Amino acid sequence: MIVTYAYTILYVKDVQKSIDFYTKIFGFEQKFITPEKDYAELISGATTLAFASLELGKSNLKNGFIESSNQQKTFGIELVFTCEDLEDLMQLAKKTGAIVLEDIKTKPWGQKVGYIRDVDGFLIEICTPMKN
Secondary structure, eight states, X not given: OOOOOOEEEEEESOHHHHHHHHHHHHOOEEEEEOTTSSEEEEEOSSSEEEEEEHHHHHHHOTTOOOXXXXXXXXXXXXXXXXXXXXXXXXXXXXXXTOEEXXXXXXXXXXXXXXXXXXXXXXXXXXXXXXXX
């Protein structure tokens, strides 16, 4: 049996607003959006980053789920995106509405790492690629 990690789907209040945020900051291309704009996908590398409306999420999960929000602590999970020009990416994130949780720091192994929250409150780590 071969298993492939295919999607990460974030349940959000406004799918188009979330898509706009990720395309402006990270430069991802929109792959697909439903006519109702309640589900969309971005091309973000090997794994698709997708967004579904809260209503669609609730229709999928009969017992519901905890909604992400910038008014509460972040979930114990993060999306991680790498780039070489971390300082410029952090500045663009701030200008685009991200909330900076932790400014860029250099880890003991040499990697630079910063933490932001997106417009829906999801935790994002932006960092330089790990060197071999």
